[in-house]
Amino acid sequence: MDLHKLSLSKQLEGLKKGDFTSTELTSHYLNRISELDGQLNSFITVTEDQALSQAKAADERYKTNNNFSLDGLPIAHKDIFCTKGVLTTCGSKMLSNFEAPYSSTVYEKLDKNGMVMLGKTNMDEFAMGSSNETSYFGPVKNPWNIEYVPGGSSGGSASCVSAELAPIATATDTGGSIRQPASLCGLTGIKPTYGRVSRYGMIAFASSLDQGGVIAKSAEDAALILEAMSGHDPKDSTSLKLDQPDLTKNLNNPVKGMKIGLPKEFFEKEMAPYVLKSIEEAIEVYKSLGAEIVEISLENINLSLPIYYIIAPAECSANLSRYDGVRYGYRCEDPKDIEDLFMRTREEGFGAEVKRRILIGTYALSAGYYDAFYLKAQKCRQLVANDFSEAFKSVDVILSPTTPGTSFKSGEKTNDPVEMYLQDIFTIPANLAGLPGLSIPCGEHNGLPLGMQLVGNSLEESKLLQFAHSFQSNTDWHMKMPNI
């Protein structure tokens, strides 16, 4: 049986009914990983032994009817989530030898629900990148065409779910790192409201923007796991004081009479004709379902990219200071004194993109530049957030492309950072405003998938998933899988 063709809820049903065991399901995926991941490089670590023992434990619980809510379902974790006793590298040489002494809240929540960890997925170094080419562990390939990138920074998570090496994967999103790879790999990726998912144990890139989420094959699958990951965590002071939401209950509600906003600032921009065509077709689907289309204005949205490239590097410049070779991780050979230890450890341990952002951030926070850059960026960030609040007074969700186009070839943009940064032009605003956003497949071009983005008001993940599920119930873009 092609177990990997089943949706998560079907897999869960099968486990409950005893159609197959978690050991069978887990082994099935482990086999696919060992067979297919050689060409994709989507995993940094495969935790085979641990997975099989977790699966066995789940099977025992099913036998005695003591099973947990998601018992025995396999999942892959982005290598940014600390997992006790397992390598957690964040895609960097700096942490290439780092076994976390504790587990992230996200891992613990899913573990408590019985989920089986298949392994840790590849990613851009410290989540900085949009093509998964900055990983110390080598680039990840797009299963739709291995000459193309899977997007980033959660490229490993997207690649492995797309190739069906895992039914679902955790991921993180600071400026688009869930939605952009989901779009480039033909998947459903959701980044919830800032504060929904605990950041404890999720290695920080830019603290005020980072948010955990999932990359899945459908909105239904995403809803099932995202709700289990969510909820207040006293270990994260920025986590919202809200209980775990029910994200599946509204999935089947109709979108009839609801309003979709199209930001004119996005659509005024030059857009690839195939992108516009796919988006227009998606809009037609929603119209046919009775949703109303409204043009809206997000006046300051075009400031998003420059704002982001001040705030994210500034925060990262401090967040990455702890990697100094003193307590854990990479340390340079034979340091001659403490200065040498700091400098060479960081010189040798970080890749070029990480260094570039640390330098930008350090500069933006320097005496004499702080007001002109960081402070101004924070004020503008508030303006962007205000635009969204205003817009959500009249619409339920905001629709746009997720990315400027389909995937691009490996190496195509590596020498032009700005061209690479433009990948996130549609996704960054939701991070700045702390809003939930998701990407679902809505078309293809030259055999490569393309996604559309829906951004919702604060805490309205449920509504976003309802829109996504409604689309997926009436189209089959999300059913298309690469031939690998």
Added chain:
Amino acid sequence: MKNYSENWEAVIGLEIHVQLSTKSKLFSGASTDFGALPNTQACNIDLAMPGVLPVLNEEVLKMAVKLGKALNAEINSPTSFARKNYFYPDSPKGYQISQMDKPIVENGYLDIETENGGKRIGVTRAHLEEDAGKSLHDDFEGQSGIDLNRAGTPLLEIVSEPEINTPEEAVAYLKSIHSIIRYLEISDGNMAEGSMRCDANVSVRKIGEEKLGTRTETKNVNSFRFVEKAIQYEIERQIHEIESGNKITQETRLYDSQANTTRPMRSKEFANDYRYFPEPDLLPVNLEKEFIEEVLATMPEMPTEKKERFVSEFSLSQYDADLLAADKDIAEFFEEVTKVSNSPKLSANWIMGELSAELNNENLNIKESKVSSNKLGQLISRIEDGTISGKIAKDIFEKIWTTGKEVDDIIKEEGLEQVTDDKEIELMIDEVIENNPQQLEQYRSGKDRLFGFFVGQVMKASQGKANPKQVNDILKSKLEK
């Protein structure tokens, strides 16, 4: 004690770091106990493991609010945290979480007193921050060890306005802060263990000059006496430099208590740019009005209030009241003694005299006193009711100190009750007079000061037990005959 020319004045501002006596750290649950084995009190958060996040220990908010009230200051709400970036091996995150724009306490003042009278010193701010770990340079053969037990311990940094002008004022201000934090029980204020550390910013200028001179910052001076000496040295050094035609360099200096000098540590011109920015891992903290009121309801009586009460309730002198009220434990001890003795003045004298001498001798604090407040009170009440003389009381005090026995037991066992029977005293006096005919003759021929000799002889004969007043009276009448 102004050793320098009258034409100069010093401008001094103090930054005092007070280690708050919370059970756990500022942003983690690790213990703050002093003296544990290296790195046994450093959890994942203190070690700055990848992915960890700080969670504020709310106990410190209460402590800071109390301090703010005691410093007549404003409490900022919301108050927010900031990152101060610098690389140092004992600073695990590569930044320190501190406060910048919205310190929890701002715009206060403190009234101090010196021999030259009272003065009000402004307190600019007091902010919360985490302490660093320690670098250990011995025992590692050319390498350094890092102990992160102290990393993350909560500190309040109290910054004064540059309104202090003499070393004496600086010490008075420091002692006043010390007294306040001890009263509030927010810190043990132990300077030797580093629970209270003082950095002094000092500059000098000609009197009448408006412009401030270039300042130096003298770091981590660990006793009141050293603060006074370090500042005194620094003032004299700066004046000497300027008068010799040199310029003062803005720099950080270290005080060397053995040589009684300060020497440069690092030049501030090349100092770090700390790149402060708001801490994104912690939201600004709102201090609700109710929370503040609840905290303020637990404020103890503060030193100044206590001093005034001692003057009005117990009729103590300003001087005595000031001395007793400065230390919370001493003040409490005094009140306990007085309750039993019913004699505030005598209780004050005993505490500041005999008791404090004995404590100093054995290097004990008042809580460790071997004579309890109850026993001291009883002892004093026995003087008051005439059972024993003050002189005998001193002997009894010594005995209690060494044996811990009860006052009345010692009096009884050793027969130390005062002799107050006129007849008995008369008999002793007659005998003394009879045995000293020569002195009697000299006295009667005008050598008045021999009166003391006779008193001494009588007291000796009574083994100190005769009531001195009665001895005086009777002796006078007998000798005059």
